[in-house]
Amino acid sequence: GLSWGLVGASTIAREFMIDAIRSQPGSDVAILVSSDRERGERFAASFGIPRVTTSLDDLLEDDLVDAVYISTTNQHHASQAIAAIRAGKHVLCEKPLAMSLSDARSMVDTANKEDVVLGTNHHLRGAATIQSIRNLVADGAIGTPLYAGVTHVCELPSNLRGWRLEDPSAGGGVAFDLVAHDADTLRYIFGSEIVEVMAIADSHYPVEQGMVAVLKLKNGILAHIIDTFNVPHGGTGISIHGTRGSIHATDVLTQQPVGTVTLVDDRGEHTVDVQHHGIYEYALHRFTSAARGYGIPLATGEDGLASLAVTLAARTSAGSGRSERVQ
Numbered sequence: 001g002l003s004w005g006l007v008g009a010s011t012i013a014r015e016f017m018i019d020a021i022r023s024q025p026g027s028d029v030a031i032l033v034s035s036d037r038e039r040g041e042r043f044a045a046s047f048g049i050p051r052v053t054t055s056l057d058d059l060l061e062d063d064l065v066d067a068v069y070i071s072t073t074n075q076h077h078a079s080q081a082i083a084a085i086r087a088g089k090h091v092l093c094e095k096p097l098a099m100s101l102s103d104a105r106s107m108v109d110t111a112n113k114e115d116v117v118l119g120t121n122h123h124l125r126g127a128a129t130i131q132s133i134r135n136l137v138a139d140g141a142i143g144t145p146l147y148a149g150v151t152h153v154c155e156l157p158s159n160l161r162g163w164r165l166e167d168p169s170a171g172g173g174v175a176f177d178l179v180a181h182d183a184d185t186l187r188y189i190f191g192s193e194i195v196e197v198m199a200i201a202d203s204h205y206p207v208e209q210g211m212v213a214v215l216k217l218k219n220g221i222l223a224h225i226i227d228t229f230n231v232p233h234g235g236t237g238i239s240i241h242g243t244r245g246s247i248h249a250t251d252v253l254t255q256q257p258v259g260t261v262t263l264v265d266d267r268g269e270h271t272v273d274v275q276h277h278g279i280y281e282y283a284l285h286r287f288t289s290a291a292r293g294y295g296i297p298l299a300t301g302e303d304g305l306a307s308l309a310v311t312l313a314a315r316t317s318a319g320s321g322r323s324e325r326v327q
């Protein structure tokens with residue numbers, strides 16, 4: 001197992017990641033960094049985290065800490081991750097990895113130089129539904145895939161309506177929040193880079209609550225995505241259409257291990273048997289193994305860099321009104 005330091009007394013840590021860390025045999029959280037001592041102390045007490053500090057250096061100087069999980073607001077990820085990497089810690093960083101490509105590149109380069117593992121928490125790759133879609137496509141179940149549609153239509157729960165709806169400097173808006181996940185999920189399913197994006201955002205841009213985009217992948221697949229913060233009953237789903245069949249998956253861009261995958265082809269329509277497992281637990285399993293020298297994280301730093309490049313291209317396109325090449 002790994003001894004973890006948490007940077008960020010966040011909702012995602014509280015709701016999912018502390019449990020996921022502790023699901024790995026021998027792993028636990030040794031120290032929490034929060035900018036607010038009192039809130040940090042309350043948070044740590046409720047999870048039995050033994051040490052709290054307001055100084056990242058306290059964490060980085062602790063030689064017993066193997067790995068750092070960063071879930072602060074987005075503008076802090078790069079500097080905190082680079083400091084942790086330079087201190088020789090493995091880093092699992094929330095998406096978006098950073099708010100600029102140059103920052104994300106520095107994170108990846110520094111991790112390579114220091115020979116530590118950098119992972120991006122694109123948890124959706126850990127969903128059994130998404131994995132089964134990827135396998136169906138790879139096995140040729142729908143022939144040659146041609147088109148895809150991603151629906152990520154949610155309403156932000158009230159406890160998450162702060163910086164996400166208000167603060168451009170913290171990386172608010174659906175692009176950094178949801179487009180980043182969609183981009184990674186499409187890259188993962190098709191094993192191909194997204195090369196071009198045309199996006200339109202709602203009137204709240206640059207802290208948009210809705211964005212619709214069309215994307216082109218290197219292998220020629222065309223995809224559209226719909227991402228929202230302000231629709232209560234839309235739900236999430238992915239459709240993929242190929243020369244010999246289509247896949248319709250509902251409730252699959254989630255935090256819980258739920259959702260269904262349906263395959264339609266000449267033989268008719270049937271529900272794919274999916275063996276669900278904990279999504280964040282799977283991500284932690286992969287990260288822990290990688291930090292111990294076995295395999296790579298579920299999503300690497302390079303994957304986080306690639307999804308950020310798509311996210312930034314979508315934001316640029318929403319501002320310019322033009323189609324943008326992904327850098």
Ligand code: NDP
Binds near residue numbers: 040096162177
């Ligand atoms: P939160 O708003 O819950 O937490 C972000 C930061 O805000 C915390 O680090 C904390 O600062 C501060 N904060 C938390 N609660 C309060 C409060 N009551 N009053 C004042 N400040 C507070 O963010 P999320 O957990 O929703 O998101 C954090 C990161 O994780 C983002 O980068 C997001 O994109 C990502 N994320 C990823 C998900 C995934 O599934 N991969 C899902 C959800 C989020 P401090 O640390 O200084 O105490």
